[in-house]
Structures are given as structure tokens and as C-alpha cells.
Amino acid sequence: MMGLAQLFKKYCLHHEAGKEQAQKISWIKDKLLHIYYQNSIDDKLLVEKIFAQYMVPHSLDTEEKMKCLYYLYACLDTNAVKALNEMWKCQNMLRGLVRELLDLHKLPASEANTTAMFGKLMTISKNLPDAGKAQDFMKRFNQVLGEDEKLRVQLDTLISPTCSCKQAELCVREITRKLTFPKQPTNPFLEMVKFLLERIAPVHIDSEAISALVKLLNKSIEGTADDDEEGVTPDTAIRSGLELLK
Structure with missing residues (x-):
């Protein structure tokens, strides 16, 4: 799991080999979050650690961190979204x-x-x-x-x-x-x-982060966001952005 997480961070988050290569391993994000459905508490804790350190690194500044979360959430499959929501719950x-x-x-x-x-x-x-x-x-x-x-x-x-x-x-x-x-x-x-x-500990979401998410959503609505560049349609970004802010 940690190996997949490192690959995701290197090639999907930082695009070290270009966006075409990143697209080929984009399935990793869903695969990692699906593991949260396992009954083992150790698996759940590992997914939480991977999410906080590799998928949406909490060390990033607020705007970068929320952009990362905004587009990750928009690209996840249904089961991965449910797993992430369950994690927060x-x-x-x-x-x-x-x-x-x-x-x-x-x-x-x-x-x-x-x-x-x-x-x-x-x-x-x-x-x-x-x-x-x-x-x-x-x-x-x-x-x-x-x-x-x-x-x-x-x-x-x-x-x-x-x-x-x-x-x-x-x-x-x-x-x-x-x-x-x-x-x-x-x-x-x-x-x-x-x-x-x-x-x-709240490592991703606080009032500053919510403001950053709202700004990203407004940009998607206005058509000034990086939606296409991030591989999602404006409609998908808006819909998932609203879901994320619920």
C-alpha cells in the first residue's frame, strides 16, 4: 500500500513523468481508498495516514492542499467517495x-x-x-x-x-x-x-480551508478554474465541489 501511495504522490500529484503517465496509474487513488472498507482497524489507520501524507499532503499550504482535495474528490469513483466520507465520519x-x-x-x-x-x-x-x-x-x-x-x-x-x-x-x-x-x-x-x-486532529479542514474550497468552486462556476487541465469537466468539478462542501 505504501508503495502505491508513493507512486501516486510522485506521478499523479507531482506529475514527474507527465500527465499521460499519471493518467495510466490514476486508478491507484480509488484502490487505496477502497481498502478503508476492510474490517481491520490497522487497514483503516493506514489509509488515513496515506491520505494525509500522500494523497492530500497536510504539509502543503492551504490553497494548494484544497486544490489537491478539490480535484481528487472530483476524480474518485463512487465507492472511493463513500470510503472517504466514511473516513471523515x-x-x-x-x-x-x-x-x-x-x-x-x-x-x-x-x-x-x-x-x-x-x-x-x-x-x-x-x-x-x-x-x-x-x-x-x-x-x-x-x-x-x-x-x-x-x-x-x-x-x-x-x-x-x-x-x-x-x-x-x-x-x-x-x-x-x-x-x-x-x-x-x-x-x-x-x-x-x-x-x-x-x-x-484537523489536518485538512478549517475555516481557511473552507474559504479556499469556496473560491475554487466559484472559479469552476465562472469558467476560470483549471478544471480541464486537471482532467475533469467544469460540471463534474461543480457537482463534486458542492458535495464536498456539504
């Missing part, structure tokens, strides 16, 4: 669970509260690799959250609907720093928390 569901967990931390300690927290932690663990270990690590993470208000604030900022992609990077870095133990060469607890942070 799962990530949003996980953000909701973390938000509910943080809300429980604001309430007075009680048996009912502890039971509710346990339920949230179990559901979160099912969305991480190695559910057994994930449960133990999430219980530990929850304990740290209960003891560290600054950490709760960082996590709350990360899952806020108003959190920007740049702000999310800072939050992830700060949370990771707080959980890093310099004398410990390997830290499986930190790695598990990173898996969670990667799934809930």
Missing part, C-alpha cells in the same frame, strides 16, 4: 467521544461518572490498534488527563470546531511533549496516544 465520531470524555472530567467524581468514562474509553480503544493494549493505555491517558488541567485544555482546543490546522499541529506537539519521557527509548503509551491524536 469516523474521525468526527472519535472527536465526539473525546469531547464527551472531557465533559465528564468537568463533573464531580461519582460512580456513575466513572462508569460513563469507562464506556467512552472502551469505545475509543476499539478505534485504535491492538484493542487490548489500547484499553490499558487509554485508561492511563484518562488518568493523566484527570491530573493535568493544561493537558485537558490542549485536547479541548484540538477537538474544537474552531481549531485551525496550524493550531492543531501546535496542540499535538504540546500534548506529545507532555507525555514524552526522555530516558525512555521506546514509549508504547505515547505511540498509542499519537494514534488517537492523528485520528482526531
Whole structure:
């Protein structure tokens, strides 16, 4: 999968061998996203990583990143679109669970509260690799959250609907720093928390990104966009652009 992802980035995203060659392997994007339908959480996590690093690299500036997403979405087959929408839905569901967990931390300690927290932690663990270990690590993470208000604030900022992609990077870095133990060469607890942070951090969509998508859609409507150059008709770009902004 990673090999296909690297090919896609090199030849379809950067057009290193020209657009004709890119067209020959354009099927890769659909193939990669279809893997999200697998039951394995590891497969889902790998697809999410590939999407964020190779298909729509989150390291790009906002306009370039949204142009990449806009035309990728317009070129996907129906099943790949469904997989991508499902990916966003799962990530949003996980953000909701973390938000509910943080809300429980604001309430007075009680048996009912502890039971509710346990339920949230179990559901979160099912969305991480190695559910057994994930449960133990999430219980530990929850304990740290209960003891560290600054950490709760960082996590709350990360899952806020108003959190920007740049702000999310800072939050992830700060949370990771707080959980890093310099004398410990390997830290499986930190790695598990990173898996969670990667799934809930907004790395593509924020208010600035939405504005960039709207501008791209307006250009397609006005006929001033790069639709033909990107291999899609203006009608397809407009239709998929509206779907993307829903």
C-alpha cells in the first residue's frame, strides 16, 4: 500500500513523468481508498495516514492542499467517495467521544461518572490498534488527563470546531511533549496516544480551508478554474465541489 501511495504522490500529484503517465496509474487513488472498507482497524489507520501524507499532503499550504482535495474528490469513483466520507465520519465520531470524555472530567467524581468514562474509553480503544493494549493505555491517558488541567485544555482546543490546522499541529506537539519521557527509548503509551491524536486532529479542514474550497468552486462556476487541465469537466468539478462542501 505504501508503495502505491508513493507512486501516486510522485506521478499523479507531482506529475514527474507527465500527465499521460499519471493518467495510466490514476486508478491507484480509488484502490487505496477502497481498502478503508476492510474490517481491520490497522487497514483503516493506514489509509488515513496515506491520505494525509500522500494523497492530500497536510504539509502543503492551504490553497494548494484544497486544490489537491478539490480535484481528487472530483476524480474518485463512487465507492472511493463513500470510503472517504466514511473516513471523515469516523474521525468526527472519535472527536465526539473525546469531547464527551472531557465533559465528564468537568463533573464531580461519582460512580456513575466513572462508569460513563469507562464506556467512552472502551469505545475509543476499539478505534485504535491492538484493542487490548489500547484499553490499558487509554485508561492511563484518562488518568493523566484527570491530573493535568493544561493537558485537558490542549485536547479541548484540538477537538474544537474552531481549531485551525496550524493550531492543531501546535496542540499535538504540546500534548506529545507532555507525555514524552526522555530516558525512555521506546514509549508504547505515547505511540498509542499519537494514534488517537492523528485520528482526531484537523489536518485538512478549517475555516481557511473552507474559504479556499469556496473560491475554487466559484472559479469552476465562472469558467476560470483549471478544471480541464486537471482532467475533469467544469460540471463534474461543480457537482463534486458542492458535495464536498456539504
